Structures are given as structure tokens and as C-alpha cells.
Amino acid sequence: xxxxxxxxxxxxxxxxxxxxxxxxxxxxxxxxxxxxxxxxxxxxxxxxxxxxxxxxxxxxxxxxxxxxxxxxxxxxxxxxxxxxxxxxxxxxxxxxxxxx
Numbered sequence: 001x002x003x004x005x006x007x008x009x010x011x012x013x014x015x016x017x018x019x020x021x022x023x024x025x026x027x028x029x030x031x032x033x034x035x036x037x038x039x040x041x042x043x044x045x046x047x048x049x050x051x052x053x054x055x056x057x058x059x060x061x062x063x064x065x066x067x068x069x070x071x072x073x074x075x076x077x078x079x080x081x082x083x084x085x086x087x088x089x090x091x092x093x094x095x096x097x098x099x100x
Contacts, residue, residue, distance in 0.1 A: 010070030011063055021059050028052040060097055064090070 011018050032048050068090055075086035 008070075010066035010068075012070075014066070018059060018063070021055070025052055025055045025059070028055065057097070057100070064093055064097065067093070 009015075028048065029052055032045060032052065035045050035048065072086045072090050075083045
């Protein structure tokens with residue numbers, strides 16, 4: 001469900017910080033791949049996977065917060081069908097995060 005492409009995303013003001021965090025997570029995942037290549041101890045690999053997962057969840061929560069504070073608030077203020085759509089999207093995103 002993608003909305004109006006003319007609108008800036010909620011994370012627009014901190015896009016560089018989000019990208020920096022995602023690059024750091026990318027580095028963590030590459031490190032995990034190296035650990036497997038090097039036949040490292042299973043528990044150490046699992047610890048790194050848990051850390052990368054927690055980092056991704058942290059970024060997801062930040063993006064969700066930005067979405068709620070920006071996109072959903074604007075849609076609710078405008079009212080109508082768009083408000084219902086944005087609330088539904090946010091609810092579905094929260095459900096996906098809870099299940100992950």
C-alpha cells in the first residue's frame with residue numbers, strides 16, 4: 001500500500017541517520033557471514049544474529065514512530081478515507097512487528 005508519492009516520508013528529516021544505522025547493520029550481517037565462513041562457534045554466531053535482529057527492530061520502531069507522528073497525523077487531520085487507510089497501514093505494520 002503506497003500512498004501519495006508527492007508527500008515526504010516521515011523519516012525525511014533523519015534519513016541520513018537511518019541510512020547510517022542500516023549500513024551498520026549491513027556490516028553486522030557481513031560479519032555474520034564471515035563467522036560462518038570461518039566455522040566460528042554456533043553460540044557466537046547466534047549472539048551476533050540476535051544483535052543484528054535487535055538493531056533492525058530498533059530501526060523499524062523508529063520508522064514506525066516517524067510514520068505515526070508524520071504521515072498518520074497528517075492524514076487524520078485531513079480526515080476521510082485517507083485517514084482510515086493510514087490507520088489501517090499503521091495497524092498492519094505494528095502487527096507484523098509484533099509477530100516478528
